[in-house]
Amino acid sequence: MKYICLVYSDETDLHGLPDSPKDPECAAYAQSLLDKGQLLAGDALAPVATATTVRVRGGEVQITDGPFAETKEQLAGFYMIDARDLNEALRIAQGIPPARVGSIEVRPVRQLQLD
Amino acid sequence: MTQNELIEREIHNLYLSESRRVLATLIRLLRDFELAEEALHDAFAAALTQWPACGIPANPRAWLVSTGRFKAIDHIRRQQRFGQLSDEMAALCDTDAPEPLTDDDRIPDDRLRLIFTCCHPSLSPEARTALTLREICDLNTEEIASAYLCKPATIAQRIVRAKRKIRTANIPYEVPGPSELSERLHSVLQVIYLVFNEGYSASSGKHATRTSLADEAIRLARLLHELLPNPDVNGLLALMLLNHSRSNARTNNAGDIIPLESQNRELWDRAAINEGCQRVREALTAGPAGIYTLQAAISAVHADAPCWAETDWAEIVGLYDLLLHQQNSPVVALNRVVALSYRDGPDIALTELNALLAAGDLDQYCPAFATQADLLRRLERFAEAARAYRLALSLTAQEPEQAFLQKRLGECEKNPPLSINTTATRL
Numbered sequence: 001m002k003y004i005c006l007v008y009s010d011e012t013d014l015h016g017l018p019d020s021p022k023d024p025e026c027a028a029y030a031q032s033l034l035d036k037g038q039l040l041a042g043d044a045l046a047p048v049a050t051a052t053t054v055r056v057r058g059g060e061v062q063i064t065d066g067p068f069a070e071t072k073e074q075l076a077g078f079y080m081i082d083a084r085d086l087n088e089a090l091r092i093a094q095g096i097p098p099a100r101v102g103s104i105e106v107r108p109v110r111q112l113q114l115d
Numbered sequence: 116m117t118q119n120e121l122i123e124r125e126i127h128n129l130y131l132s133e134s135r136r137v138l139a140t141l142i143r144l145l146r147d148f149e150l151a152e153e154a155l156h157d158a159f160a161a162a163l164t165q166w167p168a169c170g171i172p173a174n175p176r177a178w179l180v181s182t183g184r185f186k187a188i189d190h191i192r193r194q195q196r197f198g199q200l201s202d203e204m205a206a207l208c209d210t211d212a213p214e215p216l217t218d219d220d221r222i223p224d225d226r227l228r229l230i231f232t233c234c235h236p237s238l239s240p241e242a243r244t245a246l247t248l249r250e251i252c253d254l255n256t257e258e259i260a261s262a263y264l265c266k267p268a269t270i271a272q273r274i275v276r277a278k279r280k281i282r283t284a285n286i287p288y289e290v291p292g293p294s295e296l297s298e299r300l301h302s303v304l305q306v307i308y309l310v311f312n313e314g315y316s317a318s319s320g321k322h323a324t325r326t327s328l329a330d331e332a333i334r335l336a337r338l339l340h341e342l343l344p345n346p347d348v349n350g351l352l353a354l355m356l357l358n359h360s361r362s363n364a365r366t367n368n369a370g371d372i373i374p375l376e377s378q379n380r381e382l383w384d385r386a387a388i389n390e391g392c393q394r395v396r397e398a399l400t401a402g403p404a405g406i407y408t409l410q411a412a413i414s415a416v417h418a419d420a421p422c423w424a425e426t427d428w429a430e431i432v433g434l435y436d437l438l439l440h441q442q443n444s445p446v447v448a449l450n451r452v453v454a455l456s457y458r459d460g461p462d463i464a465l466t467e468l469n470a471l472l473a474a475g476d477l478d479q480y481c482p483a484f485a486t487q488a489d490l491l492r493r494l495e496r497f498a499e500a501a502r503a504y505r506l507a508l509s510l511t512a513q514e515p516e517q518a519f520l521q522k523r524l525g526e527c528e529k530n531p532p533l534s535i536n537t538t539a540t541r542l
Contacts, residue, residue, distance in 0.1 A: 001285050085287035086237060087295075108284045 002040065002109035003089040004080050008073040009102025011047055021097030026077075029097055033081065038092060042079040073102060080109075119167045126162050129175055134159070135253055137179045139225035141187070142232075143288055144180075148250070148278045150187050158183035226251070227342040228288045233277075234303040235286050242277040243306045244313075245270050251338075252331050262328045263313065290343075297347075303339065304351050304407060307332050311355050329359050346401035350408030353394035357414035360387035372519045376423045388418045409438040428458035445476040449483055461493040481510035485520060492523065497530040 014020060026044065033039035048067050055062040067074065076098060083089035086106070093104040116124075134155060141151035158179040172178040233246040248254045248262075256274065260267040280286070291299040314328025336352040364382035366372055373379075395415045398408040413434045420426040435451035448471050456464030468487055477483035488503035504524035511517055 085285045086235075087287050087289070087291070090237070091295075 001083060001085065001089075002080065003083055003086075004078055004107050004109060005089070005093045005096060006075060006105040006107070007044075007077040007079070007096060007098050007102060008105060009076045009098050010073055011076070013101045014076055014098060017101050019100045021100065025097050029095060030079070033079070033092065038081050038083065040080040040082055042077070042081075044077040045075060048074040076102065122167050122171065123163065125171060126159065126166065129162075129179075130159060133176050133179070135251060136226055137176060137183065138250070139229040140180050141183050142229060143225050144184055145187050146288065147282065150190070151183075153190065154183035154187040155179075157186035161186070224290065224342075226338070227290050230303055230339060230342075231290055231299060232281060232286060232288050234299075234306045235281075236299070236302045237284065237286060238277050238280060240305070240309060242273050242280075243302070244309050245273045246277045247306050247335070248310065248331065249274055252335060254331070300343075300345065300347060304347060307335050307339070308351060308355075308407070310335070311358075329355070329362070333359065346398040347405040347407060349394050349401070350398040350405055350411050353391045353398060354407050354411035354414060356387045356391035356394070357411055357418055360384040360391065360418065366515060370515050372515045374519075375417065380422065383418070391415065392418065404437070406438060406442045409434055409441070413438075426457065428454055432458050445471060445474065445483075446480070449477065449480075449486060453486055456490055456493070461490040465490045465494065479510060481507050481516070484510065488520075488523065488527075492527055495530075497527040501527040 023044075030039055030042055033042075051065075051067045053064045053066060053068050055064075079092070079096060081089060081092055083092060086108075089106050093099065093106045096104050098104075137158065138151055138155045141154050142148060145151045145154060161182050162175075162179065166172075230247070230251055233250055234243050238246065245259055248259045249256065254262075256267045256270045260270045263270070290296075311329050311332035314330070314332060333352065333355050336348060336355060340348045340352055360383050361375070361378065363384065364373060364378040364380070391411065392415050395408065395411045398404065399412065404412065413431055416427050416430050416434070431454040432451065435447065435454055439447050439451060449468070452464050452468045452471065455467060465487070468483075468490060471477065472483060472487065484503050484507035488500045488507055491497075491500035491503055501524055504520050504527060508517060508520045508524065511520070
């Protein structure tokens, strides 16, 4: 079953705390999941200052600077994983290095209803 | 009584003793709460029509599981006749597959699995308690709602949402592995203790205790200990037995609260105390004591004391120190202050309490101000005590507690201030 692990963190904490993970540690964790066939996709994101929000209302495109919601914790990356059940997904999530300074939201992926 | 009536009565008794076990196994086999509940219902309905003619099967529980499973498979097939069967459902409907295990060794595991699923930390505490009371304890939504003083529709919705989350997020139906067991067990124990406390000190309303929830929590802890013998479970069971042993002495006929200090110890349930103390000893010798075992040990010291004056306060303060070390909560610190007031005197305790109150975590906690009021009263600083009693009164909705605080407030107001000057400066 597919789950997405959304990595949220205050961007200053993400790199600025003694416990903040370094890139090689994150890469190694992603590789270990990949080796076990548990990682379907995943990446780290550029800082939220680089975000652009797109909306279409009444056929009109609106493009604005910044993220959709201003919050203390920003989306910093994501892991799309394949896990047997929620317990396995939670075990994978707690190993994601930024969990030490931010938080990981684990959500099941929804199948689109096509009929 | 006719043969049929005898069989009907036997089926009724089987429902009372076995329905939760059968349900737990059906949930494992069908991986769906609603489907399993329907299957359970269908299985008992089938027993009512078939057993009078064919007799009671040799292993009624296995018969009920197997019948329920086939009824559910029928149901799925009828529903999906024109649709595509998912692989999972197709596997379930493969009746050539070996008969699922329903032997007695396996079934207790199913109930344990169900407990861990219902108490999964990814469900909210309210959802966990409602689901546990519904699925494990077999209380209906009306009973749960009346215990929690809310509308049945609220409880029903909470349960429906919890089941939906279990299904959608695929919360598994398993006993956690050794590396996760203690953390997950903590979540289960928390649910049981929440149920007990809601029964032991109802948060609002006319009655200070609602026995049935407390009994339910004790029953649940007994079941859990039977399925998973563990010192923390034993410690929680001991704690609840010891606290519950005083329930007859905690209120008088008018429903007024009687504090531990003035309780008639003859009314304490000695059988519960003996069992509780025995379980505390077992839990303490089994390894390092957890938070429930330590609280149970404190309760056991009270239970051992022949009267309030002979309570071993030094032992109690020592146990609170150990407890604070594991659970640094302001409420535990407050309870330690109460014990300290009897070991070292109310003035020393008051200094500690004021420091605790200054931290601000207990601003809305009635017992904190009730304790402050009591310490001031014992120090004969009646005007300040009265002010603290008024503050405490503003923080509780529980009628017996209000009556108790009001009575003490009245006593303090009757006492003349020690001197006009000090009262004026303190007010």
